[in-house]
Amino acid sequence: xxxxxxxxxxxxxxxxxxxxxxxxxxxxxxxxxxxxxxxxxxxxxxxxxxxxxxxxxxxxxxxxxxxxxxxxxxxxxxxxxxxxxxxxxxxxxxxxxxxxxxxxxxxxxxxxxxxxxxxxxxxxxxxxxxxxxxxxxxxxxxxxxxxxxxxxxxxxxxxxxxxxxxxxxxxxxxxxxxxxxxxxxxxxxxxxxxxxxxxxxxxxxxxxxxxxxxxxxxxxxxxxxxxxxxxxxxxxxxxxxxxxxxxxxxxxxxxxxxxxxxxxxxxxxxxxxxxxxxxxxxxxxxxxxxxxxxxxxxxxxxxxxxxxxxxxxxxxxxxxxxxxxxxxxxxxxxxxxxxxxxxxxxxxxxxxxxxxxxxxxxxxxxxxxxxxxxxxxxxxxxxxxxxxxxxxxxxxxxxxxxxxxxxxxxxxxxxxxxxxxxxxxxxxxxxxxxxxxxxxxxxxxxxxxxxxxxxxxxxxxxxxxxxxxxxxxxxxxxxxxxxxxxxxxxxxxxxxxxxxxxxxxxxxxxxxxxxxxxxxxxxxxxxxxxxxxxxxxxxxxxxxxxxxxxxxxxxxx
Numbered sequence: 001x002x003x004x005x006x007x008x009x010x011x012x013x014x015x016x017x018x019x020x021x022x023x024x025x026x027x028x029x030x031x032x033x034x035x036x037x038x039x040x041x042x043x044x045x046x047x048x049x050x051x052x053x054x055x056x057x058x059x060x061x062x063x064x065x066x067x068x069x070x071x072x073x074x075x076x077x078x079x080x081x082x083x084x085x086x087x088x089x090x091x092x093x094x095x096x097x098x099x100x101x102x103x104x105x106x107x108x109x110x111x112x113x114x115x116x117x118x119x120x121x122x123x124x125x126x127x128x129x130x131x132x133x134x135x136x137x138x139x140x141x142x143x144x145x146x147x148x149x150x151x152x153x154x155x156x157x158x159x160x161x162x163x164x165x166x167x168x169x170x171x172x173x174x175x176x177x178x179x180x181x182x183x184x185x186x187x188x189x190x191x192x193x194x195x196x197x198x199x200x201x202x203x204x205x206x207x208x209x210x211x212x213x214x215x216x217x218x219x220x221x222x223x224x225x226x227x228x229x230x231x232x233x234x235x236x237x238x239x240x241x242x243x244x245x246x247x248x249x250x251x252x253x254x255x256x257x258x259x260x261x262x263x264x265x266x267x268x269x270x271x272x273x274x275x276x277x278x279x280x281x282x283x284x285x286x287x288x289x290x291x292x293x294x295x296x297x298x299x300x301x302x303x304x305x306x307x308x309x310x311x312x313x314x315x316x317x318x319x320x321x322x323x324x325x326x327x328x329x330x331x332x333x334x335x336x337x338x339x340x341x342x343x344x345x346x347x348x349x350x351x352x353x354x355x356x357x358x359x360x361x362x363x364x365x366x367x368x369x370x371x372x373x374x375x376x377x378x379x380x381x382x383x384x385x386x387x388x389x390x391x392x393x394x395x396x397x398x399x400x401x402x403x404x405x406x407x408x409x410x411x412x413x414x415x416x417x418x419x420x421x422x423x424x425x426x427x428x429x430x431x432x433x434x435x436x437x438x439x440x441x442x443x444x445x446x447x448x449x450x451x452x453x454x455x456x457x458x459x460x461x462x463x464x465x466x467x468x469x470x471x472x473x474x475x476x477x478x479x480x481x482x483x484x485x486x487x488x489x490x491x492x493x494x495x496x497x498x499x500x501x502x503x504x505x506x507x508x509x510x511x512x513x514x515x516x517x518x519x520x521x522x523x524x525x526x527x528x529x530x531x532x533x534x535x536x537x538x539x540x541x542x543x544x545x546x547x548x549x550x551x552x553x554x555x556x557x
Contacts, residue, residue, distance in 0.1 A: 066190070081105065209275060320334040334535055360393050
């Protein structure tokens with residue numbers, strides 16, 4: 001009796017603990033049958049607890065997830081517990097429900113306790129698309145998931161996953177499946193998918209890359225599965241399906257990737273290159289694949305080293321392009337544009353710097369050069385770009401504030417243009433910091449408005465002084481009434497918000513007239529002046545604007 005009471009107390013404690021974090025607890029007997037359910041049984045299973053008792057636990061899930069659930073529960077019985085995995089419940093007559101499935105095995109009573117937690121709608125929307133039969137990702141989703149997971153310098157994210165990437169070829173599989181009845185063929189693919197998904201872990205990825213090719217990126221928090229073990233498991237699945245050993249030959253390539261200091265784009269391109277080569281070349285050796293991957297990675301590492309050296313040596317300059325008051329053509333301020341020595345492309349280098357964590361250093365270095373230029377030209381004002389990555393970085397905010405505190409006279413002459421090349425995630429902190437800059441007398445501008453969706457969210461959340469309308473967006477308004485209406489409504493909104501509009505890429509008098517008609521007060525473009533290495537004396541700047549007014553024209557190169 002004491003033993004029975006201990007078990008009852010243990011079970012009750014586990015039930016209470018589980019339901020504190022889950023919506024449903026399912027007790028499963030040694031034969032895989034449901035012995036008991038506690039929690040939202042009716043809501044999730046469309047049946048009461050008595051009706052589901054005795055059913056096979058796998059029957060609660062659609063076919064693409066059924067084999068995975070069976071493998072996960074088998075693993076729980078082997079090792080005691082599993083980390084939560086995302087699967088779908090499929091109540092009769094209802095749409096599948098995405099849930100997290102956890103499991104713990106109590107050997108004394110030979111019971112497996114399964115927890116079911118419904119995922120929120122935002123989490124469901126973020127899930128990748130999977131094949132209905134195998135549950136595997138396709139090639140594109142596999143690559144997208146890899147690139148989304150990569151965070152340079154974070155050993156627990158995509159970089160670690162990619163170090164454990166395995167490419168699997170089951171040569172002859174598609175031919176063998178073509179000779180099977182459809183039900184057996186689908187069951188085999190479901191079993192293969194379940195094996196690979198279970199092997200990848202909770203945050204890993206498994207995909208079908210081609211007819212006979214598969215990819216696996218293991219969860220860095222899980223124990224890596226060896227090639228020998230994976231080969232043995234695959235062969236067991238094939239044997240169970242009645243596939244003779246001489247019909248399908250298996251091979252696995254484990255690729256080692258050092259992704260330190262690499263950008264998301266660089267790793268994604270390297271991954272895409274080697275996977276494409278793997279799927280198109282049936283006889284490719286592991287050494288050839290590794291060499292190809294190493295070459296792609298080394299190119300990215302070299303780029304990182306070059307950019308780091310440029311930053312350390314200060315091998316970049318600022319060029320200054322005038323922004324004018326359209327009505328008077330007087331220069332209002334200059335935008336500082338980054339230019340690199342040695343032929344480095346400015347846009348690509350800035351994007352790469354953001355991805356590998358160098359944006360903060362670049363923005364501070366640009367700020368130092370802009371401050372120096374303001375000292376040399378006491379009558380001018382300068383706008384410099386700020387990356388969204390920098391604005392949400394606490395260390396950057398502290399270091400920039402220290403620089404500005406040492407230069408109080410510049411508060412009405414230095415403007416910050418917030419770019420949207422990288423989305424700001426911590427909007428609240430960024431909004432507070434930008435508001436603080438404005439309180440101290442520094443103007444804030446939203447750059448490239450209309451080039452992406454982020455700017456609209458920024459306008460909703462940030463108080464700003466200027467909005468710079470993206471050049472291509474403005475140019476289309478010359479011929480498209482819809483675009484004209486959008487920009488005109490934006491200028492009216494800006495008046496309500498007490499901020500002004502700057503039009504980019506103004507290169508003709510037709511563009512000037514359009515800007516005026518749309519309520520745009522300031523302009524920037526080759527009509528008013530090209531970017532130059534030096535800010536011209538004010539008298540030259542004024543005469544330059546007058547010359548433009550008299551009809552001197554230039555076009556974009």
